[in-house]
Amino acid sequence: MTMAATTVTMRPSRGGVFGHLSDVLWRNPRLTLFLMLTPPLLWLGIIYLGSLFALLLQSFFSIDEYSGLINREFTLKTYAELLHPSNLDIILRTLVMSATVTVGAAVVAFPIAYYAARYARGKWKALFYLGIMLPLWSSYLVKVYAWKLILAREGILNWLFAKAHLTWLLDAWLALPIVGGNSLSVSHTGTFLVFLYVWLPYMILPIQAALERVPANLVEASADLGASPRQTFTKVLLPLALPGVIAGSIFTFSLTMGDYIIPQIVGTSRRFIGQAVYAHQGTAGNIPLAAAFTVVPIVVMGFYLWFAKRRGAFDAV
Known part of the structure; x- marks a missing residue:
């Protein structure tokens, strides 16, 4: 029996300082990994976590009622102010709006995502992605001000209601407490829209990604076994697409909760x-209360992300 001689080729050493450094990094992959990860980790630790820690620290201070200066002594007084009826009303209003937008986005996004996952092929799927992503390419403020004009009393939406002879329906809705107002542009309904x-788009894409992972033969098997379309949706499609729904809700819920524009x-x-944080930090100069308000979304999203991880939502992000 003959055995081929095994030869180990060594990487020739390079000359100069940079050549020596390259040899050291090549022979020590852990050192290379350490040097590559150190800058972003330092940025994350100092800029992001450092600013977050400073924010949390500010929330444990208070404002002197007479001088208006920050009293830098540890206290829970500022958090107790969050329980005042006016501040608690702001928190509850934000959470209700965030939950409502999340549910509304899921209801609207699911059929769109289902069509894209099951029926759109080739150029139609490319057109779908273009239609979903195109609004994200335009300016955020332009979109908001455009909707301000659409929802105004002289806007196109009111004109459409008038042409359909449904102005009475719109007026009846605007007459309702809480959701109504002088016009859609100055109501919680307009804010929701x-x-x-x-x-x-942040809800459609995760749901579409989750639905594409559902084998088509499961839906066909459900129908073959005598399940109605409603049973197929509730027992097969929805449970399998739920991680995508939760993943999309992470975006819609958190973005709504933190938006102030x-x-x-x-x-x-x-x-x-968001408006309360802006007002207390900028106009009122009550930085501790502004910091305490910002802690609320952090705590809420912390629990929400924990729940989403348990449901496997990150697999659909």
Whole structure:
């Protein structure tokens, strides 16, 4: 029996400082990995986590009622202010709006995502992606102000209601408490519609990705076994697409909860958390209370992400 001689070719050493450094990094892959990860980790640790820690620290301070200066002594007084009726109303209003937008986006996005996953092929699928992504390429403020004009009393939406002889229906809706107002552009309904439009792509894409993972033969087998379309949806499609729905809800819920521009432009004078943070930090100069308000979305999203991870939502992101 003959055995071929095994030869090990060594990488020739390069000359100069850079050549020596290259040899050292080539022979020490762990050192290379350490040097590559250190800059982004330092950026994350100092800029992001450092600023977050400073924010949390500010929330444990308070404002002197007489001088208006920050009292840098550890206290829970500022968090107790969040329980005041006016501040608690802001928190509850924001959470309700975020949940409503999330549910509305899921209802609108599911049939669109289902069609794209099951029936769109070739150029039609490319057209689908173009239609979903195209609104994201335009300016955020342009979209919001465009909706301000659409929802105004002289806007096209009111004109369509008038042409359909449904002005009475719109007026009846605007006469309702909480959701109504002088016009759609100064009501919570208008705020909801703009939120829904702006964040809808972030719900469609995860659901579409989750539905594409569902084998088509499961739907066919459900029908062959005598299940109705409703049973197929509730027992087969929805459970398998639920991670995608939860993944999309992470975006819609968190983005709605932290936004302050849309409620500022389209909506009533009732504040949301983002507006409260902007007002207390900029106008009122109450940085501890502004910091305490920002802790609320962090805590809420922390629990929400924990729940989403347990449901496997990150597989569809």
